[in-house]
Amino acid sequence: xxxxxxxxxxxxxxxxxxxxxxxxxxxxxxxxxxxxxxxxxxxxxxxxxxxxxxxxxxxxxxxxxxxxxxxxxxxxxxxxxxxxxxxxxxxxxxxxxxxxxxxxxxxxxxxxxxxxxxxxxxxxxxxxxxxxxxxxxxxxxxxxxxxxxxxxxxxxxxxxxxxxxxxxxxxxxxxxxxxxxxxxxxxxxxxxxxxxxxxxxxxxxxxxxxxxxxxxxxxxxxxxxxxxxxxxxxxxxxxxxxxxxxxxxxxxxxxxxxxxxxxxxxxxxxxxxxxxxxxxxxxxxxxxxxxxxxxxxxxxxxxxxxxxxxxxxxxxxxxxxxxxxxxxxxxxxxxxxxxxxxxxxxxxxxxxxxxxxxxxx
Numbered sequence: 159x160x161x162x163x164x165x166x167x168x169x170x171x172x173x174x175x176x177x178x179x180x181x182x183x184x185x186x187x188x189x190x191x192x193x194x195x196x197x198x199x200x201x202x203x204x205x206x207x208x209x210x211x212x213x214x215x216x217x218x219x220x221x222x223x224x225x226x227x228x229x230x231x232x233x234x235x236x237x238x239x240x241x242x243x244x245x246x247x248x249x250x251x252x253x254x255x256x257x258x259x260x261x262x263x264x265x266x267x268x269x270x271x272x273x274x275x276x277x278x279x280x281x282x283x284x285x286x287x288x289x290x291x292x293x294x295x296x297x298x299x300x301x302x303x304x305x306x307x308x309x310x311x312x313x314x315x316x317x318x319x320x321x322x323x324x325x326x327x328x329x330x331x332x333x334x335x336x337x338x339x340x341x342x343x344x345x346x347x348x349x350x351x352x353x354x355x356x357x358x359x360x361x362x363x364x365x366x367x368x369x370x371x372x373x374x375x376x377x378x379x380x381x382x383x384x385x386x387x388x389x390x391x392x393x394x395x396x397x398x399x400x401x402x403x404x405x406x407x408x409x410x411x412x413x414x415x416x417x418x419x420x421x422x423x424x425x426x427x428x429x430x431x432x433x434x435x436x437x438x439x440x441x442x443x444x445x446x447x448x449x450x451x452x453x454x455x456x457x458x459x460x461x462x463x464x465x466x467x468x469x470x471x472x473x474x475x476x477x478x479x480x481x482x483x484x485x486x487x488x489x490x491x492x493x494x495x496x497x498x499x500x501x502x503x504x505x506x507x508x509x510x511x512x513x514x515x516x517x518x519x
Contacts, residue, residue, distance in 0.1 A: 164289065164290075164291045164298075164482070164515075164516035164518045165205075165258075165289060165290075165291075165515075165516055166513055166514070166516075167205050167206060167258075167289070167301060167513065167514040167515075167516075168203065168204045168205045168206070168511070168513055169204060169206045169207075169351065169353070169511065169512045169514065170200075170203075170204045170206075170207045170208070170492070170509050170510070170511050171207075171208040171209075171353035171354055171355075171468060171509060171510050171511075172207070172208070172494070172504070172505060172507065172509035172510075173209075173210040173307070173354075173355040173466060173505055173506075173507035173509075174193075174196070174209050174210065174211050174212045174504075174505055175187065175192075175211050175453060175505040175506050175507065176189055176192075176193065176211055176212050176213055176217075176251075177211060177213055178213050178215045178216050178217060178248060179216055179217055183453060183454065183455045183506075184451075184452060184453070185452075186452075186500075187453060188452070188453075188499075188500055188501045189219065190219070191499065191500065191501065192496075192501060192504055192505070193219050193222065193223065195504060196223075196494075196504055197222075197226040197227075199496075200494060200504065201227060201230055201232075202230050204511070205256070205257045206254070206255065206256045206257070206258070206287065206301075206303060207227075207232070207253075207254070207255040207256075208252075208253075208305035208353045208354060209251075209252065209253040209254075209255075209305075210251055210252060210305065210306075210307040210354055210355045211251045211355070211505075212251055212252070212253045213249060213251040213278075214237070214238070214240055214241075214249050214251075215240075215241055215248035215249050216248075220237070220253065223253070227255050231257050232255040232257055233256075233257070233259075234255070234256040234257075234258070234259060234285075234287075235253065235254060235255050235256065235260075236253075236254040236260060236263045236265070236284075236285050237252065237253045237283070238250035238251060238252040238265070238279070238281065238283070239265070239267075239279070247270075247277060247278065247279045248277055248278050248279070249278070249279060250278055250280050250281045250307065251278060251280075252265075252281065252282075252283045252305055252306070252307060252354075253283075254283050254285050254303060254305055256285060256287055256303075258287045258288060258289060258301075259287070259288040259297070260285045260286065260287055260288075261286050261287070261288045261297065261300070262285075262286035262343050263283070263284060263285045263286070264283075264284045264335075264339050265281060265282065265283050265284065266281050266282050266331065266332075266335045267279045267280070267281040268281050268282075268308070268309075268328040268331050268332075269324070269327065269328065269331065271309045271310075271321075271324060271328075272309060272320055272324050273312065273321065274310075274312070275309050275310055275321075280306075280307050280308060280309070280328070281306070281307075282304055282305065282306040282331075282332050282335055282354075283305050283306075284303070284304050284335070284339050285302075285303045286300050286301075286302055286303075286343045286344075287300060287301045287302075287303055288300055289301060289516060291518050298480045298482055298518070299345075299478060299480060299482045299484065299516065300343075300344070300345070300348045301348065301349050301350075301484070301514065302339075302340065302343065302348060302349065302351070303351050303353070304332075304336070304350075304351065304352045304353065305352075305354040306332055306352070306353075306354040306355075306356065307354055307355045307357070308325045308328045308329060308332075308355075308357045308358075309324045310357045311325070311357065315359060315386070317386050317389070317403065317404060318404055318405040322386060322404070323404050325357055325358065326386075326390070326393055326399075326404070326412060327410065329356070329358075329390055329393045329394055329412075330410075330412040330414075332352075332394060333393060333394050333395075333412075334414065336350075336418065337396075337414060337416045340418075341416075345478070345479060346477035346478060346479070347472070347474055347475045347476065347477050347479070347483075347484070348478065348484070349470070349471075349472045349475075349484040349486070349514060350418075350470070350471035350472060351468060351469065351470060351471075351486075351514075352394065352420065352467065352468070352469035352470075352471070353467065353468050353510070354466070355465060355466050355507065356390060356465060356466070356467050357465050358387055358389075358465060359384060359386065359387070359461075359463040359464060359465050360383050360384055360386075360387030360390070360422075360425070360431040360464045360465075361379070361380050361382075361384060361387075361431045361433075361462065361463065361464045362383065362384040362387075363379070363462070365379055366379050366381075373438070373440065373446045374438075376432065376433050376437070377430050378430075380430035380431045380432065380433070380464065381430045381431075383425075383431065387431070387464075389403060391420060391422065392412075394418070394420055394469065395414075395417055395419065395420050396413065396414025396415070396416055396417040397413070397414075397417060398411040398412050398413025398414070399411060399412055418471050419471060419473045420469045420470070421469065421470045421471070422467065422469055423467075423468045423469065423470050423486055423489040423512060424464075424467065424468065424489055424490070424491070427488075427489050427490070428490075431464035432464055432491045433462045433463065433464055433491075434463065434464055434465055434466040434507055434508040435454075435458070435461065435465055435466070435506065435507050435508070436448070436450075436458050436459055436460055436461035436462055437449040437450065437462060437493075437508070438460050438462060446460065450502055450503055450506060452500070452502055453501060453506040454506045458506075465507075466491075466507055466508065466509070466510050467510065468486075468489055468510050470486050472484060480518075480519070481518075482516055482517065482518055483516070483517040484514055484515075484516050485514065485515055485516075485517070486513070486514055487513050487514070487515050488511075488512060488513040489510065489511070489512040489513075490510070490511060491509070491510055492508060492509045492510065492511045493508045493509075494508065494509050
């Protein structure tokens with residue numbers, strides 16, 4: 159990077175767990191209180207925020223978020239299309255907020271999900287965000303931001319089960335959406351980020367030292383990638399998969415027409431797949447306990463899943479017409495704990511934060 163730096167783009171992706179009214183896991187989901195905390199303590203720390211499960215259906219919470227965000231300088235947003243009772247669906251729950259101008263946007267609704275996911279019109283949002291060196295210049299480069307939420311699994315996950323295939327087919331729809339919008343909107347050297355709750359657990363949950371440690375450890379046991387995690391990356395890149403991975407009768411390869419080189423930013427930066435959902439703590443006596451119990455179901459409270467992502471694509475940065483270099487310089491999990499509240503963290507998911515810096519010639 160040169161010393162002539164431009165803006166530093168601070169990015170957050172967060173599943174907000176803001177489901178429609180009357181839906182809760184335990185005593186309360188504390189929806190209004192958590193949204194208040196998010197607006198007061200978290201919102202202003204970022205420049206682009208990608209949210210999942212920020213549902214609009216039968217609630218004014220999304221409108222309240224938009225109003226608060228605008229006061230803090232988020233003048234631009236993209237969101238899932240509103241739904242009505244006669245649609246027999248709720249909205250996809252996706253929101254993308256930006257302080258920087260969104261000069262083009264698009265969205266795509268996936269094939270309807272299986273089980274409870276059938277109700278939500280899940281999909282993917284796209285925003286082309288203009289970046290300039292300062293307020294006096296026009297856009298010199300752009301960041302192409304995607305955020306998504308895909309089919310969930312409930313209980314034990316086996317790669318051959320129907321909900322996994324539906325999830326991977328939705329990720330193939332995501333890839334095809336990229337094939338449509340990126341050639342239309344992206345110039346060489348412009349950064350692409352894929353964010354969201356992909357619901358693909360990249361941890362393989364195999365203990366690396368079972369003779370000495372009987373419980374799963376976040377770092378040591380998170381190095382290897384699960385079969386579904388590898389399939390996710392291959393599908394999003396357009397490489398496709400061996401159809402037999404999903405069962406002997408499956409014939410879908412999910413192979414794209416265009417291939418993209420994608421980097422799992424968390425895995426490459428940390429060297430392991432960090433837990434973003436269902437984390438544990440180990441007390442002084444070695445007992446394994448759930449980290450979060452207010453919002454998370456007992457079934458999911460210790461699953462140690464890595465399902466929230468920032469993926470990065472920018473293979474041709476040297477060809478950027480203005481000579482601007484975009485670099486992902488920092489990425490990490492942000493638990494967004496909420497001390498001294500009735501709830502212990504902002505959501506049942508951890509967030510993922512990243513920073514992109516720009517070097518101007």
